[in-house]
Amino acid sequence: MRVKLFDRLPERIRKKVIFAPCLVKGLKGDCWLWTGAIRKGGLGKGGGYCTTSFEGERDYVHRLVFVLTGNRIPLHKQLDHLCRVRRCCNPRHVEPVTRKINILRGQSIPAKNARKTHCPKGHNLKHARLRNKPTGLSRECRICDRQRVRRYRANHLEQIKKHQREYYRRKCARNSY
Numbered sequence: 001m002r003v004k005l006f007d008r009l010p011e012r013i014r015k016k017v018i019f020a021p022c023l024v025k026g027l028k029g030d031c032w033l034w035t036g037a038i039r040k041g042g043l044g045k046g047g048g049y050c051t052t053s054f055e056g057e058r059d060y061v062h063r064l065v066f067v068l069t070g071n072r073i074p075l076h077k078q079l080d081h082l083c084r085v086r087r088c089c090n091p092r093h094v095e096p097v098t099r100k101i102n103i104l105r106g107q108s109i110p111a112k113n114a115r116k117t118h119c120p121k122g123h124n125l126k127h128a129r130l131r132n133k134p135t136g137l138s139r140e141c142r143i144c145d146r147q148r149v150r151r152y153r154a155n156h157l158e159q160i161k162k163h164q165r166e167y168y169r170r171k172c173a174r175n176s177y
Contacts, residue, residue: 019031052064
């Protein structure tokens with residue numbers, strides 16, 4: 001079957017592909033590794049993905065091969081590498097998915113956090129027990145947060161009372177005409 005799909009590709013693309021065994025169980029066929037140009041840049045900026053020009057347009061190789069083998073990329077979908085190898089352009093190793101699913105399947109920090117079911121102290125992270133921090137950049141367990149605040153207040157009680165007295169003194173001074 002590999003030969004039938006691979007033969008659909010133009011000769012200049014076939015010349016730049018080598019075959020290597022896929023390391024992911026359950027995926028059929030070898031990885032088709034691109035030996036041509038690889039885009040520079042960091043993660044999140046398209047770095048590490050293979051590019052080529054075809055009929056005057058520059059595109060990622062895995063997208064081009066997917067389309068050239070008779071597939072179609074639906075609107076608002078991305079191709080997710082199921083084998084997790086960015087150089088692989090085997091159309092059987094990519095799947096059209098939404099951006100959210102593609103990110104959550106990856107190894108980024110948001111993806112790893114989304115898969116967590118318990119906080120480091122063992123509390124279950126159901127939606128009711130999870131809150132976003134005010135910065136919006138991270139989440140925390142409500143139970144652990146409450147415990148942390150209680151410890152802080154117990155250790156800094158005098159400082160908190162002094163701050164409150166100062167706050168109310170200033171507030172009363174402003175309101176008295």
